[in-house]
Amino acid sequence: MLASDIIEIIGIIASTTVSIVAIVISLITLKQNNKMIEESTRPVISIYSRYFDGKLYIITKNFGSTSCIIDYINSDMNLTKEESQAMQGNPFERASGATIPPNGQLICELIPYRLKTRKFNFEVKYHSSANTYTDSFFLDCDASNPFPDMHTSVNGADKSLEKISRTMEDILKIKL
Structure with missing residues (x-):
């Protein structure tokens, strides 16, 4: 075997290795992109x-x-x-x-x-x-x-009773 043949074989091996690494990197990137797209478009x-x-x-x-x-x-x-x-x-x-x-x-x-x-x-x-x-x-x-919720001021007895009722419901909901 000549030195030029050995250099060609080493070049072919290096080229093949670089190509395989590039393909693997592309596949990993594609999977990550698909996962990011899925996360951004999924229902939550x-x-x-x-x-x-x-x-x-x-x-x-x-x-x-x-x-x-x-x-x-x-x-x-x-x-x-x-x-x-x-x-x-x-x-x-x-x-x-x-x-x-x-x-x-x-x-x-x-x-x-x-x-x-x-x-x-x-x-x-x-x-x-x-x-x-x-x-x-x-x-x-x-x-x-x-x-408790805030209730605005009211005029009239019926409205006042309603306001008192709502305030009491608010107090009950927080179990004071």
């Missing part, structure tokens, strides 16, 4: 609570940029009719199959002062066209909403 479901006008609302909202379909929402919530006005058991069981668009929400209205507990655990499974996601949440409705 969150469950939180809000008090408004003497009622407690538990809200399931899609903060993502694509729609999703709810597979299930499991919860340790077991309501009586007195606690929710009309629903019994776990109201989130009926959410299976619901489609939530971006910024869309499902709302569960409760009567806060009638609840035995305002602490709930949730497990949500949902999917988009490409992937399935599962998230768990612990919701402490009192910690999320610790302050």
Whole structure:
């Protein structure tokens, strides 16, 4: 073998090695880009609570940029009719199959002062066209909403009684 043959073989090996490394780097970059695109366009479901006008609302909202379909929402919530006005058991069981668009929400209205507990655990499974996601949440409705609502001043006995009623509901909701 001549020195020129050895140099050619070394050149071929070096060229092949550089090509393989470039292909591997391209594949890794492509996977990272796909993951970043998926994270930026996926649905993101969150469950939180809000008090408004003497009622407690538990809200399931899609903060993502694509729609999703709810597979299930499991919860340790077991309501009586007195606690929710009309629903019994776990109201989130009926959410299976619901489609939530971006910024869309499902709302569960409760009567806060009638609840035995305002602490709930949730497990949500949902999917988009490409992937399935599962998230768990612990919701402490009192910690999320610790302050009474402000009510404007009113004129008249009926309005004053309504204002007193709303203020008392606010006090009850924070368990003073």
